[in-house]
Amino acid sequence: MEKKKTNKRQHSYSRLSTFAECPLKYKLRYIDKVPAPRSRPLEVGGLIHDAAAAYAQECINQSKTHLYDEADAILDKVFEGSVIHPAWEKDVRAAYRQFVQQHEIPLDDLYGVEEKFSLNRNLKPCPWMAKDVYFRGVIDLLQVRGDYAKITDYKSGYMISSADEFQLRVYAWGIKKLLPQIKQVEISLDFIRHDWQTHSIIDAEKDLGDTEKEILRRCGQIDREEKFEPKMNEYCEYCTYHTQCPLLENIPDMKNPENEQQARKIAEAYVATSLKRKDLQKKLKAYVDTAGPIQAAGKQFGVSVSERYTNVNVPQLILDMTEHGVDILPYLKLDMRSAKKLFEDEELEKILNLNAEKKKSTRFRETKAPKDE
Ligand code: SF4
Numbered sequence: 001m002e003k004k005k006t007n008k009r010q011h012s013y014s015r016l017s018t019f020a021e022c023p024l025k026y027k028l029r030y031i032d033k034v035p036a037p038r039s040r041p042l043e044v045g046g047l048i049h050d051a052a053a054a055y056a057q058e059c060i061n062q063s064k065t066h067l068y069d070e071a072d073a074i075l076d077k078v079f080e081g082s083v084i085h086p087a088w089e090k091d092v093r094a095a096y097r098q099f100v101q102q103h104e105i106p107l108d109d110l111y112g113v114e115e116k117f118s119l120n121r122n123l124k125p126c127p128w129m130a131k132d133v134y135f136r137g138v139i140d141l142l143q144v145r146g147d148y149a150k151i152t153d154y155k156s157g158y159m160i161s162s163a164d165e166f167q168l169r170v171y172a173w174g175i176k177k178l179l180p181q182i183k184q185v186e187i188s189l190d191f192i193r194h195d196w197q198t199h200s201i202i203d204a205e206k207d208l209g210d211t212e213k214e215i216l217r218r219c220g221q222i223d224r225e226e227k228f229e230p231k232m233n234e235y236c237e238y239c240t241y242h243t244q245c246p247l248l249e250n251i252p253d254m255k256n257p258e259n260e261q262q263a264r265k266i267a268e269a270y271v272a273t274s275l276k277r278k279d280l281q282k283k284l285k286a287y288v289d290t291a292g293p294i295q296a297a298g299k300q301f302g303v304s305v306s307e308r309y310t311n312v313n314v315p316q317l318i319l320d321m322t323e324h325g326v327d328i329l330p331y332l333k334l335d336m337r338s339a340k341k342l343f344e345d346e347e348l349e350k351i352l353n354l355n356a357e358k359k360k361s362t363r364f365r366e367t368k369a370p371k372d373e
Contacts (some may be wrong), residue, residue, distance in 0.1 A: 011135045011219045013170045016050070021031045021235055027228035028241045036240040039256040042298040043084065044091050048156035049140070051078045051096045054142065054190070057115040059105040071100040076080050085258060095156060111142040111149075117174045120315065123212070125178055137174045140190075147183040149175050149204075153190045160361045163189050163200060172202040196360050232297040 019026040028034045037041060055074050055157040059067055067074070075096050079089070104114075119135045141152040151171050155161075172185040185202045202208070230247045239245065240256075253316055257263040284301055286293060293302030321328045343349045 009219075009223050010133055011215075012220065013167055015222070016161070016170075016218045017164070017167070019225075020218070020233045021233050022227040022239070023225060024230035024245065025239060025241055026222070028244060031228075034241065034244070037256070039240060040085075040088055040091075040258070041256075042240075044088050044095075045156040047078065047082070047088075047092045048095045049154060050101070050194070051075050051092065051142070052099050052154055053097075053114045054078050055100060056105050060107065060110065061207070062114065063107060065104040065107055068100060071097070077361070087259075095193050098195070099154075102192070102195045106143055109143045109145045109150075111144040112139070113141055114140045115142040117178045119174075119177055123177060130202070131251060135174075135215070135253055137171065139171065140176070142175070144179065144182070148183050148186070149179065149182045149184070150186040150188065151175065152188045152197075154189050155189055156193070157191075158193055158362060159364075160191050160196055163187070163198060166214070168200055168202060169208060170215060173206055173211045173215065175210055176204045176208065194360060194362070 013032055015026065016030060029036070031297070051074070055067065055071060056079065058070065059065060061235075075093065084092075115126050118126055118128045118130065118133045118138050119136045120130060120132045123135070126292050128136065139151050140154045143150040143152075153171070167243070168187045173188055175185055182204050185204050187200045189198045189203065191197070230245050232247055236242065236245075236247075256276055285303075288302050293300060316333075319372050320326055343352050
């Protein structure tokens with residue numbers, strides 16, 4: 001009788017999310033182990049993480065919450081032996097300096113830096129390199145106070161983005177497996193280039209509900225997978241394996257730019273692609289206009305109908321509604337863009353601060369270049 005093949009794939013949050021994005025990308029990265037080409041975000045991000053961890057570790061070794069004077073020497077050690085583009089090195093140094101200036105290492109309740117958790121097939125903690133390890137995770141900074149845990153995940157990119165709910169639950173689930181006494185988990189995403197942190201609280205007793213089932217479902221799906229077909233998705237444009245992707249065979253190679261000249265070439269290709277995209281959109285529009293919606297590449301293309309009022313006389317509308325006994329205030333929104341000038345006045349800004357929550361965000365911008373003088 002033929003023996004049933006047992007699959008020894010190991011899992012982590014990154015692996016699960018890569019597979020969900022694209023099975024082929026998962027296979028190239030984790031099974032075939034095709035080295036990803038050097039790219040600025042990967043290398044700079046990795047070094048910033050290494051530097052932050054080395055700094056925190058040295059603070060722990062010396063029982064000090066900060067080590068401003070030794071910070072540069074710690075970073076030099078991290079750089080030792082690595083050959084890196086000078087512009088990338090400058091970027092790492094700037095982000096690291098920001099990290100050092102803005103962070104104190106919380107020695108009182110610190111549980112670990114780069115804290116690893118690994119579970120076997122029975123979902124019991126096991127050594128990181130154990131033969132039957134099934135799921136692994138690494139936490140940048142873990143603090144524990146009785147039954148309360150705080151996880152900090154350092155984000156080294158320029159974009160401030162919101163957390164993936166599943167990722168937060170996987171972290172909380174991992175901590176609960178490691179430390180069963182934990183009842184609440186606070187998860188902070190720390191955007192170190194912006195001195196900006198987000199916080200979410202997960203009740204490890206109540207909120208984890210179906211998380212384990214979902215993790216095991218996704219792990220099982222990967223364990224059983226054999227084909228690893230490419231799946232076009234919203235992250236294809238950042239995929240480091242696009243040159244090996246059968247779906248993109250006809251698109252010219254666009255490796256990550258290493259200097260401004262290459263970045264300009266990409267910008268030109270980007271504009272040309274936008275024009276092409278507009279053209280393709282026109283054709284798709286014409287098709288769905290007569291034949292109805294279609295689904296492709298993880299998206300739905302169709303026509304939606306919307307109605308709206310324009311040129312609303314807002315003051316008169318408020319008066320008329322009030323006269324009809326309607327409290328319209330809960331439905332009104334302040335257009336912060338138009339009201340910006342109003343809050344240039346310091347006193348009014350103080351009032352605004354009392355009545356609103358300030359949020360910081362970043363986005364990639366594309367605007368018209370200024371004309372040459
Ligand atoms: S380019 Fe897209 S479809 Fe192709 S391997 Fe990468 S993620 Fe998958």
